[in-house]
Amino acid sequence: MDCILIPVKRFDRAKLRLSQRLTPADRRRLGLAMLADVLRSTEKWPHRLVVTEDPDAEAVGVSFGCDLVRDPRKGLNSAIVAGSQRAAEMGATSLLVLPADVPLVSSDDIAELFGRPEQVVVVASGDGGTNALMRRPPHAIPPAFGPASARRHLDLADQAGLETARMELSSLLLDIDRYADLAALKDAVPALESVRLARRLLDQTLEEGA
Numbered sequence: 001m002d003c004i005l006i007p008v009k010r011f012d013r014a015k016l017r018l019s020q021r022l023t024p025a026d027r028r029r030l031g032l033a034m035l036a037d038v039l040r041s042t043e044k045w046p047h048r049l050v051v052t053e054d055p056d057a058e059a060v061g062v063s064f065g066c067d068l069v070r071d072p073r074k075g076l077n078s079a080i081v082a083g084s085q086r087a088a089e090m091g092a093t094s095l096l097v098l099p100a101d102v103p104l105v106s107s108d109d110i111a112e113l114f115g116r117p118e119q120v121v122v123v124a125s126g127d128g129g130t131n132a133l134m135r136r137p138p139h140a141i142p143p144a145f146g147p148a149s150a151r152r153h154l155d156l157a158d159q160a161g162l163e164t165a166r167m168e169l170s171s172l173l174l175d176i177d178r179y180a181d182l183a184a185l186k187d188a189v190p191a192l193e194s195v196r197l198a199r200r201l202l203d204q205t206l207e208e209g210a
Contacts, residue, residue: 001047001094002092003094004095005083005087006051006100007080007099008050008051008100010053011027017177017178018177018182029197030182031057033193033194036060036064037105037193037194038103039061040064040192041107044107044111046065048064048066048067050068053071067086076145077143080143085139088137092137094135094138095135095138096114096133096134097134102175104190106171108171109169113132116165117163118163118164119157120135120140120141121133121134121167122150123150123166124150128150129145129175130145130150131172131173131175141153182198182201182202183198183202
């Protein structure tokens with residue numbers, strides 16, 4: 001059984017690198033829009049888990065038919081461990097961890113990840129982080145998200161004697177952390193909720209700076 005895990009940090013503590021340009025309310029709106037876009041792209045997969053302690057994120061997850069896992073509040077990797085445990089209890093044989101800030105992710109690329117024969121598949125971000133991690137089974141390696149995590153995930157898999165693949169997928173190249181990322185999202189072709197919001201937010205900041 002294929003399962004998707006989406007960890008979501010509380011929005012009042014998320015995207016702080018955007019705080020010089022966006023208000024807390026705008027960052028929350030952006031976070032919710034990106035989460036909704038990720039969940040729309042994953043609707044073909046009935047087994048989805050949202051790990052969070054944010055009530056708004058919980059509400060969005062429920063509206064998309066996801067199961068909820070309470071974030072243990074010990075950091076991102078602990079949240080993923082908690083979600084992985086729930087996935088294993090549900091009978092998942094493959095678990096894909098997707099961040100909530102990759103709004104351009106496509107269902108075709110998700111299907112390609114699940115279709116890979118390797119036990120660990122990593123999609124790296126531009127700065128060497130991890131924008132997607134597929135593990136078969138869910139506890140094949142421990143999550144090690146953070147700086148340079150793509151290499152770290154592959155090293156953990158190699159040490160465990162597992163087959164690995166590192167992939168680049170066009171819909172998973174962009175994760176939204178900085179103002180430049182938001183500008184890139186604004187220019188994206190899909191008419192997604194987060195793309196429309198990015199355009200409004202950037203227009204708003206330009207007007208305020210005029």
